[in-house]
Amino acid sequence: MTNLGNWRKSSYSGGGDGNNCVEIANSPTHMAIRDSKVPTRAVLTFPAGAFTAFVKAVKTTGTPER
Template sequence: MSTSDNWRKSSYSGGGDGNNCVEIADAPDHIAVRDSKALTRGALTFRASAFAAFIESLRYQKG
């Protein structure tokens, strides 16, 4: 995730004033997540398969 053009705002960040800005960047083997209001704090990085399982579990809970 070395270039800024890999990052995009998550569809779950909400609209309006942008107070809930979560950005994600993906590569074939990993996904990174960061707070767009605190870029210097870095990002969390997950294996793509683990992130996919996490998202699927959220979909299941949402119901």
């Protein structure tokens, strides 16, 4: 996979330092996700199509109440 240098934070990162969320990066074929609090730790990668289907499903079903 190509180098993922274009990490972007979620718009839901919150106030303050904004380190309470995830960051994503993409290449032509994959999407990657990491924890913004510890960006040097593990990165999850998914084929772009699988990630797109996941995001679509989340938007369709919404988020559960806490």
